[in-house]
Amino acid sequence: MVEDLQLSRQMLTGQLQSLGFTNIVEVANGEDALACLAEMRPVPVLVCLDLTLPDISGYDVCEMIRSTPVLQGIPVLMVSARTQTMDRAQAEEAGASGYLMKPFTTEELRLQLERVLVNPPWKEA
Secondary structure (H helix, E strand, C coil): EEECHHHHHHHHHHHHHHHCCCCCCCCCCCHHHHHHHHHCCCCCCEEEECCCCCCHHHHHHHHHHHCCCCCCCCCEEEEECCCCHHHHHHHHCCCCCEEECCCHHHHHHHHHHHHHHCCCCCCCC
């Protein structure tokens, strides 16, 4: 999860945990996200990515993920307070798998994750 605001990270982590996700890695900026992704093996099943980060835009981070062969298949869910159609279009152009507008409920998160994940944790058994 890439989110610069600690409270937002905590809220999203709690929602992801309630949906069955474990081993959630949190970073506060794009540079740390890219460094973390470069070292993680196996690669994560999902990246939740804020658009507005203090160093690199979420769009740029997503484009870098998509241009890295070992990472390009990871679903990227953009999470943002930006509500403009052009923001969503730009996220899609950057390679985002989905777009979730803040604030959101756990149910809205679950619905977006069902769209972008092949095997969400709540369907495993």
